[in-house]
Amino acid sequence: xxxxxxxxxxxxxxxxxxxxxxxxxxxxxxxxxxSNKAVILVHGKMYKTVSLDKDSTFKIFWKGVYLMTVQxxxxxxxxxxxxxxxxxxxxxxxxxxxxxxxxCVPNRVIIHTEGAKSTSYxxxxxx
Amino acid sequence: MNKxxxxxxxxxxxxxxxYVLENFVPFPVPVPGARWGFSNMVIVYALPTTxxxxxxxLAIGKAVIGGLLxxxxxxxxxxxxxxxxxxxxxxxxxxxxxxxxxxxxxxxVIGALINNLIQVIIGAQIISSWAxxxxxxxxxxxxxxxxxxxxxMAGILLKRVKKGVGLR
Numbered sequence: 001x002x003x004x005x006x007x008x009x010x011x012x013x014x015x016x017x018x019x020x021x022x023x024x025x026x027x028x029x030x031x032x033x034x035s036n037k038a039v040i041l042v043h044g045k046m047y048k049t050v051s052l053d054k055d056s057t058f059k060i061f062w063k064g065v066y067l068m069t070v071q072x073x074x075x076x077x078x079x080x081x082x083x084x085x086x087x088x089x090x091x092x093x094x095x096x097x098x099x100x101x102x103x104c105v106p107n108r109v110i111i112h113t114e115g116a117k118s119t120s121y122x123x124x125x126x127x
Numbered sequence: 128m129n130k131x132x133x134x135x136x137x138x139x140x141x142x143x144x145x146y147v148l149e150n151f152v153p154f155p156v157p158v159p160g161a162r163w164g165f166s167n168m169v170i171v172y173a174l175p176t177t178x179x180x181x182x183x184x185l186a187i188g189k190a191v192i193g194g195l196l197x198x199x200x201x202x203x204x205x206x207x208x209x210x211x212x213x214x215x216x217x218x219x220x221x222x223x224x225x226x227x228x229x230x231x232x233x234x235x236v237i238g239a240l241i242n243n244l245i246q247v248i249i250g251a252q253i254i255s256s257w258a259x260x261x262x263x264x265x266x267x268x269x270x271x272x273x274x275x276x277x278x279x280m281a282g283i284l285l286k287r288v289k290k291g292v293g294l295r
Contacts, residue, residue, distance in 0.1 A: 004175060006282035008230035015236060015271055022271075025264045044255055092157035101258035105159040105203055112258045 032097045035113035038077045042067070043108045052077060052096065052113070060109065067107045077111060079104070135173070135181055139188035142169040146193025146208070156265045158250055160204040163273050164242050166193060170216045171235045172281035179220045186212040203253045207246045215242035231285075232278040239274030240267055 040047045042062050050056075050072060057071045057080070068082035068089065076096035079089040082104060089104035089111075098115035145166040154161055166189055173185055190209035194200040215238035222234050243266040251259050 004282065004285055005230040006279060006286075007232050008228065010226070010229040011232040011236070014229075014233055015275070018236070018240065018267070018271060022264045022267050026268075029261065029264065041256070086159070088157050088159050099258060099261050101256065101261060103157070103159050103254050103256070103259060105254060108254075110254060110256050110258070112256070 029097075029099075032099060033115050034075060034096050035098050035100075035115035036075070037114045038072070038095075039112055039114055040070070041110040041112075047109075050077070062107075067109060068104065070111070077113065078102070079111070082107065131181065135185060135188075138169045138173055138185055139192060142166045142185065142189030143193040143196060145169070146189055147197045150197050154269075156262050156269065158247060158259060158262050158266065159254070160202075160207045160250055161243070161246050161266060162204070162208060163269065164208075164211065164215075164239055165273055165277065167212055167215055167235075167238060167242065167273075168277040168281050170212065170219065171231065171238070171277045172284055174219055174223055174231075174234060174281075175285065179217070182216040182220055183213060186216045203250070206253070207249045210249050211242040211245045214245045215239065230278070231282045232275055235278035235281070236271055236274035239270040239277065243267055243270040 036052050038050050038052055040050065040060065042060065047060065047062075052072055052075045055073050057069065059069050060067045066083065068084075069080045071078055071080045076094040078094045079092070079102055082089050084104050084106035086106075089102050089107075089109070092102045095102055095111070095113055098113060101110060101112040103110055143166070145168060149163055149165050152163060152165075154163060169189065170182060170185055173182060177185075187209065190205065190212055191200070194202075194205040194208070199205045218241045219234045219238040222229075222237050226233065244263070247259060247263050247266055251257050
């Protein structure tokens with residue numbers, strides 16, 4: 001049994017490298033363009049594509065069974081109410097950036113945002 | 128052998144208890160089925176003195192018993208946790224054999240990073256969408272935290288029980 005160390009210098013170097021890499025990744029993903037469209041998949045099938053430009057609130061049904069209520073407001077989308085037990089989808093909150101996702105495993109619903117890239121470039125240049 | 132069975136049985140019991148208690152700690156990333164992974168503490172504790180087969184038995188044992196106790200046996204959460212801690216113990220065993228001049232935190236953080244990576248990959252398979260990968264950096268940030276916590280706890284325990292009936 002060799003002498004056991006809890007912290008060695010290498011450990012701190014590893015933690016620093018991984019932290020720097022991850023913060024870079026997070027900063028990069030923070031500046032992703034905003035989407036103008038959300039795709040809703042239920043049971044792996046396309047359910048609805050909605051525009052994020054218009055504020056609205058609607059319910060999702062699957063084979064006549066109520067699953068959840070979804071709200072769109074000022075370019076972001078969220079799940080307001082859901083019938084699932086853990087409410088992970090509700091706690092996810094608003095999503096608006098390209099490639100973000102709300103997942104509800106019990107109801108098998110996936111909502112992900114999609115950006116029309118040309119639109120976000122136009123917005124960036126026109127502002 | 129006759130000494131190993133009760134000892135690892137005890138570690139499986141402690142691991143399962145942490146597994147169940149961990150369900151009460153909120154996980155701040157909205158990935159379904161993702162967990163902190165504090166129950167891997169027992170694997171980090173056993174790491175310096177344990178052959179691979181017993182490490183894997185520990186990982187499977189605590190996933191199965193913890194899963195049964197928390198009512199999540201064979202659910203997506205169970206699959207993610209089991210796959211995560213099996214690959215994590217395998218990789219921790221490898222780094223422990225290869226790297227000789229690093230501390231316990233190194234192995235534990237590597238294990239936690241791989242644990243959470245596997246959790247996200249299995250989660251993506253379950254919901255059949257790779258969009259969940261956008262949460263990977265957050266998951267890995269938390270992995271560093273839980274890896275350090277596991278290593279410090281297990282390391283303090285290892286130092287304290289050096290003269291006791293512990294693992295050596």
